[in-house]
Amino acid sequence: MNISVKTASHTYEVVIGHHILAQAFANYKQLFDKADQIIVLTDKHVWQAQEKYFTESSFFAFKTFIMPAGESCKSFANYEAVQTFLLEQQCTRKSLIIAFGGGAVGDLTGFVAATYMRGIPFIQVPTTILAHDSAVGGKTAINHTLGKNMIGAFYQPQAVLYDTALLASLPKREVLSGMAEVIKHAMIADTQWLEEILQGNVTQLPQELLAQYLALGVRVKANIVEQDETEQSVRKYLNLGHTYGHALEAAAGYGRLAHGEAVMIGLVYCLLLSERYGQITRNFTKRFLHFAVANGYPFTAVNDYSFDELTTYLVKDKKAEYGDLQFVLLKAIGEPFVQKIELAVCQEVDKELRSLLA
Ligand code: NAD
Numbered sequence: 001m002n003i004s005v006k007t008a009s010h011t012y013e014v015v016i017g018h019h020i021l022a023q024a025f026a027n028y029k030q031l032f033d034k035a036d037q038i039i040v041l042t043d044k045h046v047w048q049a050q051e052k053y054f055t056e057s058s059f060f061a062f063k064t065f066i067m068p069a070g071e072s073c074k075s076f077a078n079y080e081a082v083q084t085f086l087l088e089q090q091c092t093r094k095s096l097i098i099a100f101g102g103g104a105v106g107d108l109t110g111f112v113a114a115t116y117m118r119g120i121p122f123i124q125v126p127t128t129i130l131a132h133d134s135a136v137g138g139k140t141a142i143n144h145t146l147g148k149n150m151i152g153a154f155y156q157p158q159a160v161l162y163d164t165a166l167l168a169s170l171p172k173r174e175v176l177s178g179m180a181e182v183i184k185h186a187m188i189a190d191t192q193w194l195e196e197i198l199q200g201n202v203t204q205l206p207q208e209l210l211a212q213y214l215a216l217g218v219r220v221k222a223n224i225v226e227q228d229e230t231e232q233s234v235r236k237y238l239n240l241g242h243t244y245g246h247a248l249e250a251a252a253g254y255g256r257l258a259h260g261e262a263v264m265i266g267l268v269y270c271l272l273l274s275e276r277y278g279q280i281t282r283n284f285t286k287r288f289l290h291f292a293v294a295n296g297y298p299f300t301a302v303n304d305y306s307f308d309e310l311t312t313y314l315v316k317d318k319k320a321e322y323g324d325l326q327f328v329l330l331k332a333i334g335e336p337f338v339q340k341i342e343l344a345v346c347q348e349v350d351k352e353l354r355s356l357l358a
């Protein structure tokens with residue numbers, strides 16, 4: 001399945017399917033042939049689990065740089081180490097970089113590609129469910145000690161080659177984390193799709209259905225990014241669940257709650273807030289919460305932090321993203337909007353969430 005993403009800089013394809021990597025590489029032969037060198041940036045877990053599959057799928061020669069796994073690959077130290085490696089290998093503007101990993105590897109690689117010699121081409125080969133979101137849309141970044149994703153660039157890949165066979169080695173927790181972003185895309189865009197998801201178990205989706213959901217998620221994201229590449233308007237909708245989610249993620253210390261785990265809690269928080277502004281009912285919120293808990297999302301994490309502790313991060317998120325305390329809410333499923341919310345209301349809703357969880 002191919003999905004086109006049209007942006008101001010260029011149009012590229014997201015190719016999705018099971019066991020498609022070798023064929024997809026072959027279809028992009030021209031891109032590989034014209035590169036003077038091909039560098040694969042990956043992390044140690046991904047390479048350990050998928051080196052054989054990657055190597056067997058590729059027809060071209062490449063050099064590999066293996067990074068620490070997870071958020072630590074988005075550090076300044078690792079960014080510098082990668083740039084040093086590229087310089088030592090005498091990479092030029094004609095070299096091609098492949099991001100082989102989850103969102104962390106993709107974000108780091110995109111930023112490396114955007115800045116090495118003022119920009120060289122790169123391809124995303126995502127290996128997580130979450131990366132159906134992060135690999136599309138051109139946001140690249142590394143972390144600063146004062147904030148996550150604070151240093152970055154908008155920089156689009158040449159292609160995204162998404163082989164769902166790579167997801168077989170993904171730990172269950174990462175499946176849950178990634179599915180939260182799939183669910184977010186369904187909530188933003190499609191009542192029927194969300195209803196279908198709510199009937200099932202997100203960690204036991206048949207392979208074909210998972211590929212279909214990832215393609216639907218990519219379509220939602222691509223559609224929004226095409227309208228608003230640099231987040232001036234509708235791209236904000238993709239932050240559904242992320243304001244409260246980011247606060248929890250930051251309070252926990254990045255890495256302790258997986259991104260999607262925090263986002264899932266943030267989605268329930270947004271449903272509760274949305275009840276005040278549209279057609280979302282308390283019954284629906286409870287049904288959604290029941291689904292999320294039954295699927296194994298760690299809602300008890302909320303009890304580890306007081307609202308006051310979360311406030312520090314809520315306010316920080318506000319400064320970073322909006323210049324005011326604003327949330328993406330839903331008038332109904334498929335109808336997102338941005339709403340200014342007073343801190344006192346945030347606190348009331350935080351209380352509602354905690355009492356629902358009690
Ligand atoms: P990740 O890249 O850290 O991967 C999660 C863990 O799974 C890591 O330990 C990794 O080594 C391991 N892993 C990945 N693929 C595997 C596989 N196939 N088999 C076995 N292990 C595997 O995390 P993620 O959840 O994919 O992405 C999170 C990152 O994405 C965050 O840094 C977040 O800021 C970023 N993000 C970016 C965007 C964007 O638009 N750029 C959007 C959402 C999230």
Ligand code: ZN
Nearest residue numbers: 181242259263
């Ligand atoms: Zn997210």
